[in-house]
Amino acid sequence: MNWFKSLFAKRIKQPEDSMKKYLIAGLGNIGAEYVNTRHNIGFKILDRLAGQENADFKTAKLGxxxxxxxxxxxxxxxxxxxxxxxxxxxxxxxxxxxxIPIENLLVVTDDLNLSFGTIRIKGKGSDGGHNGLKSIQQLLNTSDYPRFRFGISDAFKKGQQVNYVLGEWDEEEKATLPERLDVSAEAIKSFVLSGIANTMSSFNGK
Incomplete structure (x- = not known):
């Protein structure tokens, strides 16, 4: 009967174990030409967190x-x-x-409606015209998932939005970016350890 008890114990622990798993999805475009563009801030924030934790990215299915x-x-x-x-x-x-339960998903993306470097974390929301968020909402069939928006500002002339988001950071932004990446990495760790409510309180607008 010991094997049965062991199997039963594993089964009842499974939901608890799944609650301790998190998916942090940083959005961006692959290819050398996109590496330092504003639209790829999701990739850059994850790179900073992985570097802090000595974790290596490996090629896997779909990413x-x-x-x-x-x-x-x-x-x-x-x-x-x-x-x-x-x-x-x-x-x-x-x-x-x-x-992984959807409440343990955090999507990291750029946002034109926030000033450069501003962090805004929410438990749900619209796609705001962002194609990455729009795709996620369509495939998950819900907009009720946590997201981390990093401000890239809207300092572009009329008709230049695409060139702006796919453009590289200016010199002033480059100087400030390392500190903003560190704060962003801390915000993600807070989400994992303290939950979204505490993280919103601690990091939104910072």
């Missing part, structure tokens, strides 16, 4: 993935290789593959 542990929680950092407009394919696959 590159780094796995790390934060005080007993398993955290998957996902950079989709589907290009921005199809981000939902990768996010949906990894949520299902690792059986």
């Amino acid at each position: 590159t993935v780094a796995e790390l542990k934060i005080k007993g929680r398993t955290v998957f950092l996902l950079k989709p290789n589907t290009y921005m407009n199809l981000s939902g394919k990768a996010v949906k696959y990894w949520l299902e593959q690792e059986k």
Whole structure:
């Protein structure tokens, strides 16, 4: 009967174990020409967090993935290789593959409506015209998932939005970016350890 008890124990622990798993999806476009563009801030923030935790990204299905542990929680950092407009394919696959509850998903993306470097974390919301978020909402069939928006400002002339988001940071932004990346990495760790409400209180607008 011991084997039965052991099997039963594993089954009842499974939901608890899944609650300790997190998916942090940083949005961006693959390719050398996009590496330092504003639209790729999601990739850059995940790179900073992975560097702090000595985690390496490895090529996997629909993206590159780094796995790390934060005080007993398993955290998957996902950079989709589907290009921005199809981000939902990768996010949906990894949520299902690792059986991660949607409340443990955090999508990191750029936002034109926030001043440069401003952080805004929310538990749900519209896609705001962002193609990456639009794809995720369509594939998950809900807009009720946590998201981390990093301000890139809207300092572009009429008709230049695409060139602006796919353009590289200016010199002033480059000087400030490292500190903003560090704060962003701390915000993600807070989300994992303290939950979204505490993280919103601590980091929104910072």
